[in-house]
Amino acid sequence: MVKFILVDDDNNELEHIKGLLNEIVEDDKEICCFSKVTPELKQEIKNTDNRKVYVLDIELGNSKVSGINIAKLIRATDWESEIIFITNHDKMFESVHRSIYEVFDFIEKFHDFDKRFKKDIREILKRNFDNKMFVYKANNVDLTLYYKYILYIYREKEERKLVIVTNNNSYRVNMSIKEILTLLDDRFKQCHRSCIVNVNRVEEFNYKEGYFVLDTGIKIYMLSKKHKNEVCNE
């Protein structure tokens, strides 16, 4: 079941979004509407049992609390739910908040709202809430990464550490291949004795040449025929 949490100070807008959701989502769903931050909403945010989509209006009337504050509250505990912002503003908010709160989209109220909202909801449902996370706690820092952001993981030759490679960064961690495999889901396959790959992010496996090509276009020469069965079973 998918739960939709709508927060908007305009009741008409709430009804309109509700209508759109009923139109698009045929599966089992629950829609909760709030016009301001209430204890019930806070409770709802704390409860992370269900998959949720938050649709938040950025400006909530005269209230001191904005949609951004609610997003902050959500992300304090829940990085798996999706957030869509509805805004009267132009794109001034977008670049920063999209990164900071992993916002799915910012939709302008008065510019093709229905069309874009429907498209977003369809996209979210299609992606099947792929927001599972890898968590690693070190002495001074906690590392949390969406599985979907991890491209591949390999073992360094010199320091014998694992390197987790994402779109933009790499993270060295003191773990073994075996240990990290237990923390990952089925999309991660061992494709070489010192490499694990996120098969969802791979566009081509070339066993003859011993490489795979990621969706970012990067070619990695860490593909072994020995592990072909493990990868191909997928």
Next chain:
Amino acid sequence: MNELVIFTLGSFCSLLGLSYFYYKISEASIKVNLKVVLSLIYGTLLSAIVKHYNVTFVNITSYFFVMPILFYNLKPLPIKKFTLYLIIIWLYGLILDLVSMIIFSVTSEIFGFDIISRFSLATVVLSVFVLIMFIILANIKKVKVFTEYLCKSFLKLKFSNFSLIIFSMFIFFIGMLIFINMNHLQVDLLLFLIILLMTIVFVLLIKAKIDSDEMNKYLNTLKENNDFYIKLDDENRIFRHNLNAKLLSIRSVSNKKAMALIDDLIEQYQKTKRFSKGIKIIPYGLNGIIYQKLHDYIDLLNIKIKNNIDYDIFKYLTPRRYNVFVEKLVVTLDNAIEAALNSKKRVIYIDLYDTEEKIVIEIKNSFNETINVDELGNKNYTTKGKKHGVGLFSIIRSNEAKVSFKIVNDLFITKITTKKRILEL
């Protein structure tokens, strides 16, 4: 009587050979004085008498009763080197004696000489042969170099190893004596030797123990001093690194004149640190610091600042806490700006808010780096290169304001929290 004269002659030759060798090896200046003559006479006579009366035990050891006095009178050397020369020359003497005896035996066999009946004469011939050999060897440069090399190698040895070698040689020597004199060895002498050996071992052990204790004390002191200076150096590096932050902390609550003075100090000592002076009216408190730090990067970074605190934070924090809080904020901001500038997204988000008990500042920034997650925040860990790795380490330390780090989906989040003080009404 004739035999005694022959033995005296033989002994004189032997002593002359040994003295000449020592004289050449030790590079002594020619110094024939009364002491040398007397010690030569004493040595010659002692050796001759010992040989004449066939006192086997003293015969073997006579070298060590005679030669130290003679050598010392020729040229006194440092005790360790002197002992080494004494032993080395003795060993050479043993080898030459052995070689000469073999040659003499073979020659006698070939030409049919009866050595036993002419023993005293044979002794003189052998002594003369050894004298000639010593003179030849003393003038061969390679022998001198080899002897010096041998001596230097021994001198490099630690006292314990040196003692062990000397002691082993002593044991070997004593063992040899006992073996030779087994038939007429007295119990008193044996006991004396055993007690002597035990005493030597005991003294050496005590010496080694004292040396070891002293060495341990020395090493501990050295380690303590080393640790102290490393710590001092770290503190110095942290102080220099965070000086800008400390000055900005004072600056944030200063009047215009004080600000000018602090700006001058910052310019003087922190030339590499960047902070904007292009703002005409600098806001008071933390806002001022944040704006001044970020002003130059407005066009380069996607910056969002959210400040939910509309009161003077300084009033809610003790001076110490305020200083620490600002210091950590500035260091974090410096790191965040540098990391964000090198990233694709170039995002910095600053969120300042409070709860009933705490004041919190969260700084989120994008970055593009390889991070060693387990090392982050440790001393000297850096992604920037040499002479870095102080910043994050320094801000973790003080408990006046707590700092925590998180990395969430390529976003670096630093949270600085400090407790408010209860204001008196």
